[in-house]
Amino acid sequence: MVAVRTADGLVDDLRRLASELETQDLRSGRLTASQTSQTRDRLVRIIRSYLIPRLTNPEAPLSVVFAGPTGSGKSTLVNSLSGLEVSETGPIRPTTKGPVILASERARHQFESVGGVDCEVVTGRAPILSHVALVDTPDIDSTLTEHRVMAEILIDCADVVVMVTSALRYADLVPWEVLRRVKAAGTPLIFVLNRVNRGSSGAITDFASRLSEAGVEGDIIAVPEHHVEVGTHSVPALAVRELGRRLVGLTRDRGRYQQEIFHRVIDSTITQISDLTDQVERDRVWVEDIDAGIRSAFEDKAQALDLSALITGLEMSKVPEGGRWRLRRWRRTNRLKSRDLAEFESTLRGRLITLVESDLRSIILRKGELGIVGGTVEGAAHDVHLITGRAIDGWFDIVRREADGTDKRDRYLAAAVLISAALGAGGRRPAEILFGPDSEVLTNRVRLQLLDRLQVTYTQTAAHLCESLRLVSGEGEADELQSRLTGVVVRSHFADA
Ligand SMILES: Nc1nc2c(ncn2[C@@H]2O[C@H](COP(=O)(O)OP(=O)(O)OP(=O)(O)O)[C@@H](O)[C@H]2O)c(=O)[nH]1
Ligand SMILES: [Mg+2]
DSSP, X not given: OOSSOOOTTHHHHHHHHHHHHHHOOOOOSOTTHHHHHHHHHHHHHHIIIIIHHHHHOTTSOEEEEEEOSTTSSHHHHHHHHHTOOOSOOOSSSSOOOSOEEEEOGGGHHHHSEETTEEOEEEEOOOGGGGTEEEEEOOOTTOSSHHHHHHHHHHHHTOSEEEEEEETTSOTTTOOHHHHHHHHHHTOOEEEXXXXXXXXXXXXXXXXXXXXXXXXXXXXXXXXXXXXXXXXXXXXXXXXXXXXXXXXXXXXXXXXXXXXXXXXXXXXXXXXXXXXXXXXXXXHHHHHHHHHHHHHHHTTTTGGGOOGGGTOOOOOOOOOOSSOHHHXXXXXXXXXXXXXXXXXXXHHHHHHHHHHHHHHHHHHHHTHHHHTOOTTSSHHHHHTHHHHHHHHHHHHHHHHHHHHTTSOGGGHHHHHHHHHHHHTTOSOSHHHHHHHOTTHHHHHHHHHHHHHHXXXXXXXXXXXXXXXXXXXXXXXXXXXXXXXXXXXXXHHHHHTOO
């Protein structure tokens, strides 16, 4: 019996689709990014561990996954259906700590690992096991993350999900979120309202209306409360007869049934991948906007800095009008030592760094406007001090080299005068005396060199900020995925009987 006819290349296409999905760069700095990755991981799993195996091994027994809250009686039901007392049951919550799968010996190897989860497989000869494998899972709404994750993975790879709820205490214990996902994935759902008291016929109607309110209608099978003998892990076969019939019934026209589920799951998977690629594309556009926003906010910023407020000029006597001797004397009296220049530079350095830092901070604080997600900017401000300091030190070197061209004895004074002039302080005369008629051109050039260097600080901070938001744009990747999807859609249509 071949349940799903394999359209040529569909398996290969699905394999490639899974690998391409897996390699998608979904980092975007957006809060939704981790959710997007989780959805992606699930879809990859469904392709690899459900769709492909169903195509390549259509004879495998249906995987019936029992899921639900702890203590709802999953293990007891699985034991009772198979007549084997293999899955531990008990009053200690939670009892089942890993998946236990009851299957026929022939099917053992298919269930030893499901979706990457190692499972304990117990084989038996019970008639039901020649049609289905009964998968007992740890509690789905567990406080233990690993339990929940295991249950979710097994559900993703199921042909049928049996959601078990105890009538004794179902009120708040229905895992609605999981149910909606199972529905969305296209996997058939059977609800078991377990341990129903004979007198309480209203329980099922009540449960049905709760399900329908939540938008997850489905078949409900009631399993009456039975006596569990001390030391046993099951209820009498009679209690689960209806449930067993229903499960075996599913396999009667198994080919058609499997094909139907397969197509439902593949359709839903494709829709979800399509939504995902749309999201990736929206994120990419968003990333580009933010990136451009940040870069433009930091553009030409250094030009706007008010450098003249940093120094009032050097403490020098007033430059005399004309007269070579007077000028020479002026130079001699105002002469600086190396130490004086170093002190002057150091004060200025501190003030410049403070100015640039506070300007950068005020830009970064406008993060809402720039579209930056909170909490990611701290790292960006971190290097500012270092980069600005380096930019300024390099500039002092340039100035000193220019000053070296003047009289050796005047070189420290000349450097300080050029620095002041470049910052717009101290007037033009001192520079004229020390650097001659071209001093204005020189002053302007040196000023621009400082601004260029400071602009590098701004640009580097912007780049750092973008990087710390992990703004990477995976241009083209989403397009490729979309075209791969189209291929799968076309082939899956030909897989129809
Ligand atoms: N009296 C009675 N006890 C039941 C019935 N079904 C289950 N129990 C008891 O309820 C307890 C929980 O049952 P389990 O089958 O272990 O529940 P579970 O859903 O597998 O629980 P976890 O493995 O923790 O997720 C056990 O002590 C069972 O013996 C029933 O029909 N009648
Ligand atoms: Mg259990």
